[in-house]
Structures are given as C-alpha cells and as structure tokens.
Amino acid sequence: MTDLDPISIQATRASMRFLLLFSRQGRLRLQKWYTAISEREKKKIIREMTTMVLARQPRTCNFIQWKDMKIVYKRYASLYFCLGVEHEENELLALEIIHRYVELLDKYFGNVCELDIIFNFEKAYFILDEFLMGGEIQETSKQIVNRAIESSDMLQEDDHSEWYEVELFG
Amino acid sequence: MSPSVPLQEMIRAIRSARTQCEERGVIQRECAAIRAQFRQTDNGGRSHNLAKLLYVHMLGYPAHFGQMECVRMIASPRYSEKRVGYLGAMMLLDEKQDASLLITNSIKNDLSHSNQYVQSLALCTLACMGSAEMCRDLAPEIDRLLRSSNSYIKKKAALCAVHIVRKVHELGELFVPSARSLLSEKNHGVLHGAVVLITELCERSPETLERFRKVSVPDLVQIMKGLVISGYSPDHDVAGVSDPFLQVRILRLLRILGRNNEAASDAMNDLLAQVATNTDSTKTVGNAVLYETVLSVLDIKSESGLRVLAVNILGRFLLNNDRNIRYIAMTSLQKIVSTDHNAVQRHRGTIVDCLKDQDASVKRRALELSLALVSASNIRSMMKELLIFLSSCPPELRAHAASGIFNAAERYAPSKRWHIDTILHVLTTAGGDVRDETVPNLIQLITNTSELHCYTVHKLYRALLTDISQQPLVQVACWCIGEYGDLLLKGECQETEAVQVTEDDVLDALEIVLQSHMSTPTTRGFALTATMKLSTRITDNVDRIRSIVSIYGSCIDVELQQRAVEYNALFKKYDHMRAAVLERMPVIQKNSLGQTNGELSEEPIKESQPGKVKQEEMALPQQPAGQNVYLTFHKLVCSTYLNQFKVFFMLLLASAPTVTVYEKNGVTLTLICERQSESGLTVTLTASNSTDSDISSFTLQAAVPKSVQLQMRAPSRDSLPAHGGAKLTQLVVLNNPNKVGLQNANRTVPTSLTSIKMS
Numbered sequence: 001m002t003d004l005d006p007i008s009i010q011a012t013r014a015s016m017r018f019l020l021l022f023s024r025q026g027r028l029r030l031q032k033w034y035t036a037i038s039e040r041e042k043k044k045i046i047r048e049m050t051t052m053v054l055a056r057q058p059r060t061c062n063f064i065q066w067k068d069m070k071i072v073y074k075r076y077a078s079l080y081f082c083l084g085v086e087h088e089e090n091e092l093l094a095l096e097i098i099h100r101y102v103e104l105l106d107k108y109f110g111n112v113c114e115l116d117i118i119f120n121f122e123k124a125y126f127i128l129d130e131f132l133m134g135g136e137i138q139e140t141s142k143q144i145v146n147r148a149i150e151s152s153d154m155l156q157e158d159d160h161s162e163w164y165e166v167e168l169f170g
Numbered sequence: 171m172s173p174s175v176p177l178q179e180m181i182r183a184i185r186s187a188r189t190q191c192e193e194r195g196v197i198q199r200e201c202a203a204i205r206a207q208f209r210q211t212d213n214g215g216r217s218h219n220l221a222k223l224l225y226v227h228m229l230g231y232p233a234h235f236g237q238m239e240c241v242r243m244i245a246s247p248r249y250s251e252k253r254v255g256y257l258g259a260m261m262l263l264d265e266k267q268d269a270s271l272l273i274t275n276s277i278k279n280d281l282s283h284s285n286q287y288v289q290s291l292a293l294c295t296l297a298c299m300g301s302a303e304m305c306r307d308l309a310p311e312i313d314r315l316l317r318s319s320n321s322y323i324k325k326k327a328a329l330c331a332v333h334i335v336r337k338v339h340e341l342g343e344l345f346v347p348s349a350r351s352l353l354s355e356k357n358h359g360v361l362h363g364a365v366v367l368i369t370e371l372c373e374r375s376p377e378t379l380e381r382f383r384k385v386s387v388p389d390l391v392q393i394m395k396g397l398v399i400s401g402y403s404p405d406h407d408v409a410g411v412s413d414p415f416l417q418v419r420i421l422r423l424l425r426i427l428g429r430n431n432e433a434a435s436d437a438m439n440d441l442l443a444q445v446a447t448n449t450d451s452t453k454t455v456g457n458a459v460l461y462e463t464v465l466s467v468l469d470i471k472s473e474s475g476l477r478v479l480a481v482n483i484l485g486r487f488l489l490n491n492d493r494n495i496r497y498i499a500m501t502s503l504q505k506i507v508s509t510d511h512n513a514v515q516r517h518r519g520t521i522v523d524c525l526k527d528q529d530a531s532v533k534r535r536a537l538e539l540s541l542a543l544v545s546a547s548n549i550r551s552m553m554k555e556l557l558i559f560l561s562s563c564p565p566e567l568r569a570h571a572a573s574g575i576f577n578a579a580e581r582y583a584p585s586k587r588w589h590i591d592t593i594l595h596v597l598t599t600a601g602g603d604v605r606d607e608t609v610p611n612l613i614q615l616i617t618n619t620s621e622l623h624c625y626t627v628h629k630l631y632r633a634l635l636t637d638i639s640q641q642p643l644v645q646v647a648c649w650c651i652g653e654y655g656d657l658l659l660k661g662e663c664q665e666t667e668a669v670q671v672t673e674d675d676v677l678d679a680l681e682i683v684l685q686s687h688m689s690t691p692t693t694r695g696f697a698l699t700a701t702m703k704l705s706t707r708i709t710d711n712v713d714r715i716r717s718i719v720s721i722y723g724s725c726i727d728v729e730l731q732q733r734a735v736e737y738n739a740l741f742k743k744y745d746h747m748r749a750a751v752l753e754r755m756p757v758i759q760k761n762s763l764g765q766t767n768g769e770l771s772e773e774p775i776k777e778s779q780p781g782k783v784k785q786e787e788m789a790l791p792q793q794p795a796g797q798n799v800y801l802t803f804h805k806l807v808c809s810t811y812l813n814q815f816k817v818f819f820m821l822l823l824a825s826a827p828t829v830t831v832y833e834k835n836g837v838t839l840t841l842i843c844e845r846q847s848e849s850g851l852t853v854t855l856t857a858s859n860s861t862d863s864d865i866s867s868f869t870l871q872a873a874v875p876k877s878v879q880l881q882m883r884a885p886s887r888d889s890l891p892a893h894g895g896a897k898l899t900q901l902v903v904l905n906n907p908n909k910v911g912l913q914n915a916n917r918t919v920p921t922s923l924t925s926i927k928m929s
Binding site for chain 2: 013014028029030031033034036037038043059060061062063064065090091092093095096097100118119122125126129133134136137138139140141142143144148151152155156
C-alpha cells in the first residue's frame with residue numbers, strides 16, 4: 001500500500017470499471033461500462049475477456065491479474081459474470097457483488113435463466129442501475145432494490161397523464 | 171410489467187438466423203425499419219424502437235444513428251420513454267460524444283422533477299457518463315439533493331457527487347459539509363454513499379483528510395461496532411454478516427484515515443481487533459470482511475499484537491479449502507513480506523506446500539513468496555523444495571523460478587560446491603529457460619573456484635555424456651573441458667569419483683556436440699574452441715584436433731569457419747605461440763567500473779543526438795622483447811568467450827592488419843598497426859558513420875600503461891557525416907622503449923587496457 005504523496009494528488013477511479021455478462025459461446029448478454037473509453041477499446045476488452053475467461057480451467061481461482069486491474073469472474077449456469085475492478089479492490093467482496101446481482105435478477109424474474117436476460121435485457125440493466133451506480137455500490141439492501149424496480153415498473157405501466165409522488169419506506 | 175412484444179419478436183428473429191450472414195440480413199432490415207420509425211412523429215412505439223436498437227448495439231452492430239433519438243426520448247414527458255432514453259444515453263453516448271452535451275438540460279430539469287424515479291434516472295445517467303462540463307453545471311443541484319429528506323434520492327446524489335469530484339477535483343470542497351452530515355444517517359444506502367464520498371474527498375486532498383480524521387473516526391468506529399455486534403438485521407444480513415458491503419467500505423475509509431497517524435490508528439485498534447475476532451469466517455462473505463480488516467491493520471500504525479493477529483488470519487486463510495482465499499492470502503503476504511518478515515516466516519511451511527497446489531495462479535504466488543522468504547538459515551531446505559518445484563512447474567513459470575533460484579543461490583550459498591551444484595541442477599532441469607548471462611556468470615564462478623576445478627569438470631563431463639540438448643549446460647561443459655581437460659584426463663579427483671577416460675573419449679564427446687543437430691551455432695563455437703584448447707593439454711591426439719579444425723575450415727557457418735581458419739593458422743604459422751595463447755584463463759574479475767563480464771556497457775546512439783560515452787576496452791599492441799607485434803584484448807577476451815581469439819588472429823593474419831575494433835549502431839572504428847622501429851608503433855584509427863544523422867564532436871581518447879609513451883596526432887576532422895560521407899582518421903604513435911611485454915604485465919590491472927572513449 002503506497003503512502004499518499006502529500007504534494008501530488010493521486011488520480012482515483014471508481015472501484016469497478018466494467019461488468020460483462022456472456023454465454024459459454026462468447027455471446028455478449030450485457031455490458032456496463034463505468035469508464036469513458038472508445039467503442040473500439042470496448043470491443044477489444046470484450047474479446048479479450050471472453051477469450052481469457054472461457055479458457056480458464058474449471059478448478060482455478062476466480063481472480064485474474066490483467067494489465068493494471070483485477071478480473072473477478074464467476075459462472076452461473078450458462079452465463080459468465082465478469083467484473084473488472086481496480087487493483088486495490090477486495091476480490092472477495094467483488095464475488096459477493098456478483099452474487100448479489102444474480103440474486104436480484106433471480107428475485108425479479110423468478111428462477112432466472114439466460115433466456116430471461118436475453119429477451120428482457122433492458123430490465124437487467126434497470127435492476128443493475130438500482131444496485132450499482134458510477135462504478136460503486138448504490139444500495140446494500142435487497143428489498144429496497146426490489147421495491148424500487150417494482151415501483152418503476154408500475155410507473156411505466158401508467159405513464160399516460162398524471163404523475164404522482166411515490167414515497168418509499170425505509 | 172408487460173414485455174415489449176416488438177422487441178421480443180425481433181430478438182427471436184435474430185436468434186433463429188442460422189448463419190452470421192442471415193443474422194446480418196435480419197439486422198439490416200430491422201435497422202432500416204428503426205431508422206424510418208425514428209423519422210416519423212410520435213407513434214407510441216418509440217421506446218420499443220430504441221430498445222431494439224440497443225439490443226442490436228449489444229450484438230456489436232453500429233448504432234450511432236440512435237444517439238439523437240436518445241436525446242429526444244429523454245426530453246419526453248413519458249416515463250417509459252425517458253427510461254429507455256436514459257438507458258440509451260448510457261449505452262450510446264459517452265462524455266467524448268458531442269451529443270452528450272445536448273442532454274445536459276434534460277438532466278437538469280429531471281433532477282428537479284417531482285417524481286423520484288425520474289430524478290433517479292437523471293442522477294444515474296449523470297453519474298455514469300457525465301462530462302466535466304456537465305458536472306460543473308449540475309454540481310450545485312446535486313449538493314441541494316444531498317440535503318433532501320428523501321433517502322432514495324440522497325444515496326444516489328452521494329454517488330453522483332463522487333463522480334463529480336472525480337471529474338472536477340476542485341468541486342470537492344463544495345461537498346464536504348454535506349458529506350459530514352450524511353454520516354449521521356441511519357439508512358444504509360445513504361451511509362454507504364456517504365462513506366464512498368468521504369473516501370473520495372480524503373484521497374483527493376490532504377487537508378480534507380486531516381479534517382475528517384479529526385471528526386469522523388469515532389463516528390465510523392461507532393457505526394462499525396453497531397454492525398458487528400448488533401443482532402440479526404434481515405434487511406442487510408448476508409450469511410450471518412450484517413451488511414458486509416458497508417463494513418468493507420468503512421474499513422477502507424478507516425485505513426485511509428489511520429495511515430501514518432498514531433492517534434487515529436490508536437482510536438480504531440480495539441474495533442479492528444473486535445472485527446477480526448468476531449467475524450464468522452465459514453463463508454466467503456465473512457472472509458471478505460476479515461480480508462479487508464487484515465489489509466487495514468497492516469496499513470495503519472497498529473500495535474504489534476494486532477499485526478500478529480492479522481498475519482495469523484492470513485496464515486489461516488492459507489489453509490482454507492477455498493482456493494480464492496488461499497490466493498488472496500498469498501498476495502497479501504507478498505505485500506508484507508519485507509515489512510513483517512518474521513511474522514510471515516512462521517507460515518513458511520504452508521507457503522512451500524502451496525507450491526504443489528493445482529492452481530497456476532496459486533503456484534505463481536507461492537513461488538514469489540518462497541523466493542522472498544529464503545534466508546541464510548533456511549537456504550538448504552528451501553532450495554530443495556524450489557528445485558523439486560522447478561522440475562514439475564508449469565512452463566510459464568520456469569524462467570522466473572530459475573532466475574529466482576540463481577539469485578537466492580548467489581546471496582546465500584553456504585559453500586561454493588553447493589552453489590555450483592545448484593546451478594548445474596537448474597541447468598539440467600530447466601536449461602532452456604535460463605537467461606543468457608547465466609553462462610558467463612557460471613563460467614566466472616567456476617574459474618574463481620579453483621579448488622573445485624577438478625570436481626566441476628568431472629560433473630560437467632558426466633552431464634555432457636548424458637544429455638546434450640540443454641544448450642547453456644553444454645556450453646559451460648565444453649568450456650570447462652577445454653580449460654580443465656587435463657584434470658579430467660589425470661583420472662583422479664578428490665571431491666568426486668574420477669572418470670577414467672582417454673583423450674579420444676574426451677574428443678569424441680566434443681565432436682558429438684559439434685556435429686549434433688541440437689547444438690546451436692553458439693554451442694558449436696564453444697565446442698570448437700574447447701577442442702582447440704585441448705591441443706595444448708593432451709599429448710597424443712593433436713593430429714586429430716588438427717584434422718577436426720581443418721575440416722571446419724570449410725564449414726557453411728561463417729563464425730565456425732572463421733575460427734577454424736584462424737586455429738589452423740595457429741597450428742601452422744604461429745605454432746610457437748600456441749601454448750601461450752591457449753594457456754589457462756586467469757581469474758576473472760568484475761570490472762572495476764561496474765560493468766559485469768559478459769557485457770560491454772553501451773548506450774545506443776540516439777539518432778537525434780550525437781553519440782555519447784561508449785566504452786570499448788582493448789589493449790594496444792605491446793612489444794615483447796624482440797618479438798613481433800601481438801595483441802591481447804584483455805577485456806574483450808574475458809568478456810566475450812566466444813570471440814576469445816577472434817580479433818587476435820585477425821590482426822596476425824594480415825600483414826598490415828586492419829582490425830575493426832568497434833562496430834555498433836552504425837559507427838565503425840578500425841585500427842591499422844604498423845611497426846616503425848624496434849620499440850615504436852603507429853596506429854591509424856579510422857572512424858566512419860553509416861547512420862542517417864551526423865555525429866558531431868567525435869573525439870577519440872586513449873590511455874596506455876606508464877611504461878608506454880603515447881602521442882596522439884590531430885584528427886583529420888571532428889565530426890562524422892551521415893551515410894559514411896567522410897571518414898575520420900587519427901594517427902597515434904606509441905613508443906615502448908622498455909619493451910615491456912604483456913606477459914609480464916599484471917594481468918588483472920585495468921591499466922593494461924586502453925580505453926577508447928567516443929564522445
């Protein structure tokens with residue numbers, strides 16, 4: 001751990017740089033980027049991630065040291081969840097973050113599978129955006145995230161004329 | 171919520187495409203339809219269209235024509251359209267796109283919207299892709315929202331503020347007061363956001379760090395205590411740990427506040443001990459918190475008892491079944507092995523066991539840690555383990571392991587014999603993966619261990635008989651046999667069982683290396699030179715050597731051919747000097763200027779600047795009493811075993827010998843020696859430049875031993891034009907009145923060398 005140089009201000013970044021979901025055939029199902037990089041760069045990273053993660057042996061550890069960041073990945077059924085985190089981040093917690101996201105998807109879709117995420121990809125994003133934001137964790141309570149999504153969905157149902165205030169408890 | 175039928179139909183259509191080409195066709199049609207729909211006025215299906223486009227984008231197809239549609243959708247009063255519009259903005263627009271500025275106004279409006287879900291969309295998008303200008307524009311608004319009574323909005327505003335501070339450092343000051351007050355919130359989401367914000371502010375500015383250190387440490391300690399000790403909280407419980415995400419974040423902030431500060435570290439000591447002992451470590455989530463605690467303990471000024479506790483937790487992690495945990499234990503131990511060396515040493519056994527782990531990452535970490543833990547007291551047992559590891563380690567780790575072993579051996583070798591044995595062992599096991607300087611380094615080591623010459627040559631001879639595929643080993647073996655072949659033939663050895671070999675056997679071994687297809691040209695060079703050296707160390711088979719040498723005189727490989735021709739000449743015309751030339755090498759010293767043997771230290775000429783300081787060492791001709799001129803390139807000889815006699819002979823063979831003594835980076839330097847009298851010699855130095863740029867201020871300097879007089883005439887020019895435009899010549903007159911021969915000069919003294927310095 002380096003000391004903070006009192007003279008120069010070190011550049012800090014968000015904990016997470018990106019989250020990718022891809023199938024075992026390497027097809028991308030979700031991509032969330034928390035850094036500003038070009039399309040070309042994104043495609044390159046996606047290619048490298050899928051190749052690297054899909055090539056991993058079954059009983060190896062879930063962390064990969066890659067360039068200046070750590071890749072934390074976990075496989076759930078036919079989907080690989082791949083989180084790119086900063087070098088100083090807690091890898092075990094990153095695994096918990098992935099797990100929490102899967103639980104949220106599961107609660108929403110009811111026993112979620114890859115097809116749910118394919119056909120309702122925008123919902124997957126909406127859920128993610130209630131859980132994480134700007135590369136950090138936004139809400140640590142499962143119930144609050146679920147309730148927010150439900151309320152937003154209801155709002156989307158009747159978005160015709162009136163707006164009404166919705167107070168969230170807790 | 172009803173799914174979007176048009177979207178799902180399109181997805182189905184794309185998925186049912188059987189080939190890539192078919193899929194492209196479907197997508198092109200869909201995109202065309204989408205584009206047409208974008209141009210139409212509002213038809214109620216806009217959100218579906220944009221969603222379709224976003225799906226297509228995720229498959230990797232271009233979707234930039236949807237950017238303006240996103241902007242329009244965001245401005246729509248309908249929530250469903252805003253929702254997809256903002257999603258589109260986050261996917262298609264980033265701060266580098268011009269279109270992103272267009273949504274600033276919409277975001278501004280939506281931030282003050284009466285509905286919190288609309289506000290939420292704006293906040294999320296700003297935090298995701300807000301550019302510096304947008305951040306500057308909207309910062310006051312965010313600060314206002316930080317004081318709202320709505321925790322749903324507050325927590326999002328906090329993370330938005332974090333993003334703003336990352337983009338525009340100066341705005342940090344703006345958020346400090348709000349950040350402080352947020353710490354007294356009860357809502358975990360808001361608390362978490364507050365902690366992240368404070369962390370960001372502290373990392374940005376030392377003054378802010380100071381301020382928070384004074385006021386916030388007790389509060390944070392209090393909050394942590396509440397999380398760790400309090401009962402089961404269903405909202406935030408994860409496998410028995412209460413809100414691990416918040417705990418980890420607080421621990422990290424405490425780490426930053428306690429770093430380098432005794433008072434703050436003291437204040438959090440008890441808490442850290444409590445977390446370390448009370449957290450349930452049976453599940454990953456508990457271990458995540460423990461891990462963060464350990465990292466914090468080790469980074470602040472904690473008391474030694476707590477540090478030992480932390481290292482012990484890492485030791486326990488090493489024994490965990492979960493390989494993720496073993497892996498992070500090792501990365502952490504690696505970071506502290508230099509500061510808490512003794513504490514880590516206690517777990518050496520476990521670490522060494524991890525060398526045998528299945529996982530390649532764990533193995534790699536174990537290797538690095540093991541190398542860091544080697545010390546004078548455990549070198550023998552550690553080396554045993556490391557050598558076992560080397561024989562079965564994955565190929566990508568071999569080079570690293572070999573060099574690590576060499577370093578360790580060099581630092582802690584209990585005896586020379588052990589050192590040589592270890593190196594030989596590595597060369598036999600992983601010879602293909604060692605670095606190039608291993609060969610000269612080993613040769614130097616062997617030469618310097620004169621008491622073990624007999625032992626070494628025996629061992630290497632046996633190794634050569636077994637296997638000639640490992641090139642570094644073969645090279646060293648050939649060199650040794652060439653140097654110490656007489657000891658081999660003597661048939662007796664103190665340290666090890668002697669071999670009974672005849673001269674033919676030894677020459678056979680060398681010839682096999684010469685002829686084998688496995689030998690590289692370098693190796694064959696070694697073998698040929700060794701064969702030549704043996705000509706003075708054996709008695710009966712000199713003719714055989716003569717014939718070998720003459721055969722290679724017509725070898726296709728130019729290097730071998732040249733050597734063979736020169737050695738032939740040594741046999742024929744200069745046979746009287748053969749013994750002197752081929753006698754035992756002196757003990758090699760490391761250069762007093764700090765160069766190690768095996769390299770000539772040189773900096774490459776930068777094309778833009780004139781070349782600077784390249785040192786080339788060579789001896790000027792000395793005259794032995796009444797003898798012809800001969801040169802010994804002392805340094806060159808020692809440092810380039812391969813070219814040992816090369817330049818020597820080049821000088822001899824030509825009647826007016828022109829020797830190229832330097833040729834690198836486009837600069838060539840030759841010298842021509844001419845004997846003028848019994849004790850006088852003129853050397854003409856010629857320099858040329860074949861690079862693309864001129865070299866200005868090119869001067870040559872020379873130094874000679876005290877007994878020799880030197881007179882340098884003026885050079886013909888002082889610059890070297892590019893592309894060999896003109897040559898620079900300089901005459902040097904040498905007088906050796908005492909006729910001091912090099913034989914008599916002190917071999918190890920660098921003053922017997924002449925340096926040519928080019929500036």
